[in-house]
Amino acid sequence: MNDRGLGFLGLVYVGGLLFGLGLAVSQMARPEVVLDFLQLEDLGLLFVMGGGAALAGVVFAIASRSGRSAPLTGRPYGLRLREFDRNVAIGGVIFGVGWGLSGICPGAAYASVGIGNYPILIAIAGMFAGAYVQGVLR
Amino acid sequence: MVFGPPLELFPNGIIHYAVGGLLVGLGVVVIYLGTGLTPGASTVLESTLSYVSDREWFQRPSLTASRSWRLVFTLGIVSGAALYALVLGEGIWTTEVQLWRLAIGGFLVGVGTRVGKGCTSGHGICGIGSLSGTSVVNVLLFLSVAILTAGAVAALGVSP
Numbered sequence: 001m002n003d004r005g006l007g008f009l010g011l012v013y014v015g016g017l018l019f020g021l022g023l024a025v026s027q028m029a030r031p032e033v034v035l036d037f038l039q040l041e042d043l044g045l046l047f048v049m050g051g052g053a054a055l056a057g058v059v060f061a062i063a064s065r066s067g068r069s070a071p072l073t074g075r076p077y078g079l080r081l082r083e084f085d086r087n088v089a090i091g092g093v094i095f096g097v098g099w100g101l102s103g104i105c106p107g108a109a110y111a112s113v114g115i116g117n118y119p120i121l122i123a124i125a126g127m128f129a130g131a132y133v134q135g136v137l138r
Numbered sequence: 139m140v141f142g143p144p145l146e147l148f149p150n151g152i153i154h155y156a157v158g159g160l161l162v163g164l165g166v167v168v169i170y171l172g173t174g175l176t177p178g179a180s181t182v183l184e185s186t187l188s189y190v191s192d193r194e195w196f197q198r199p200s201l202t203a204s205r206s207w208r209l210v211f212t213l214g215i216v217s218g219a220a221l222y223a224l225v226l227g228e229g230i231w232t233t234e235v236q237l238w239r240l241a242i243g244g245f246l247v248g249v250g251t252r253v254g255k256g257c258t259s260g261h262g263i264c265g266i267g268s269l270s271g272t273s274v275v276n277v278l279l280f281l282s283v284a285i286l287t288a289g290a291v292a293a294l295g296v297s298p
Contacts, residue, residue, distance in 0.1 A: 004207065011172040012207045016214020017221070019165030019179075019259075024222035026158020031235045032298060038288035043147045044155035049262045049277075051159025052166065056267030059167045060176075075174030079268035082255050088272055091254020092279035094246050099280060100287025102243020103235060105258040106251060107162075107179030109244070110212050114219025116230030122237055123244030130248020131183035135195045138253075 008072045022052070023111035030112070031103030031120075038100055098130075165218075166263055169211070176268070178260020179215065180251035182208040234298045239291075250280070 026048045027033040037045040063077035070077060082088070099105055104112070104123045112120040169177050185205035188196040223229060233240075251257040254276050256265060265273025 008173060009207060009210045012169055012175075012177075012210050013214040013217075015165045015167075015169035015172075015177070016211040017165070017218035018168060018214075019162050019177075019211075020215035020218025020220075021222050022158040022161025022163075022165060022218070023215070024158075024219035025161060026155050028158065029219055030231065031233050031240070035235070035288055035292075035298065038285050039292055040285065040289075042149050044150055044152050047152050047155035048159035048162060049258065049266070051156050052163035052259075052263040053266040055160055055163030056166045056170070056176075056263055057269065059170065060264075060267050063171065070170075070172060070174030073173045073175070077170070077174055078176075079270065080176035080178075080260070080264040080273070081268055081270045082261075082265065082272045084272040084275065087253050088255060088276050089279055091250045091252070092276040093250070093283050095250025095254055095257065096280035096283025097287050098243045098246025098248075098250055099258075100243075100284035100289075101246065101291060102240050103288070104240065104243060105179075105247060106183065107215060107257070107259045110179065110215040111219035112233070114216040114221075115223040115228070116220075117232050119233055119235075119237060119240060123240040123247075126241045126244025126246075127180075127183050127248035127251075128187065130245040130250075131180075131252050132187055132191070132248075133245075134249045134252040135184065135187065135191075135193065138195070 004073065011072060019107065020111045020114055022048070023108050024115055028108045028111070029115050029117070031108075034099070034103035034105075034108065038103070162259075162263065163267075165214075166259075166267075175207075176260075176264040177208075177211055178256050178264060179212070180257040180260060182212050183248055184252060185209075236296070236298070239296070254280075 185201040261273040
């Protein structure tokens with residue numbers, strides 16, 4: 001069911017590798033850099049999300065208009081569209097408090113492990129606990 | 139000076155930020171072109187819980203079917219950052235941010251991404267890249283709340 005072959009998993013690994021490399025190169029894997037950004041002392045992180053979204057956006061737009069499907073899954077190229085509801089707003093606010101307090105978001109936390117930042121494991125444990133509690137209390 | 143000191147928006151330059159952002163986007167694009175998936179980094183929290191919790195919520199087919207590739211994606215992220223740390227010679231780096239901030243902040247991030255259906259990558263990169271109004275609202279909210287929170291914490295004298 002969830003085994004889609006080595007080619008599939010290999011490609012996902014390579015994509016993740018580039019993704020993590022980018023988070024390390026941009027220094028977003030360091031909570032201090034994120035907190036400097038959020039305290040408006042260095043706005044460079046705008047280029048991380050902006051650059052990533054711009055590149056992804058161009059490719060998404062072209063591919064989703066092509067009517068083609070992805071070679072490894074047969075899945076049609078589409079967009080990431082989620083229905084808006086109250087939870088999107090509530091979740092955004094909760095996420096914002098957590099991000100502002102810790103300087104860490106999920107992708108950057110995993111990348112932070114890669115640069116040897118072991119104290120970040122406590123943030124990742126917190127994230128798992130939060131996801132679990134949300135699933136239980138929802 | 140009448141208008142105060144000049145506002146230094148980018149004291150560390152922008153090149154490494156832009157290059158890093160493009161690499162993040164490239165990672166998303168590689169996965170998307172091969173598989174049609176728009177990967178976010180936060181769903182792995184829930185999908186990995188499906189290995190250890192029998193609760194119906196964590197056994198949703200969307201999670202159990204995606205949990206292996208989501209773990210591989212996460213391992214890739216760790217590896218890519220490790221590659222940078224080892225090859226570019228910056229070596230191991232550890233944060234000075236206080237542990238209680240990491241623990242409580244991490245917990246709220248875990249709750250918030252699940253309630254809000256995404257995070258900085260799912261909404262911020264893939265959702266914005268899809269011109270999704272839902273993602274734009276989510277990102278503007280978490281960004282402004284995070285700025286207020288970080289400012290308030292700093293104003294209380296907590297550092298780092």
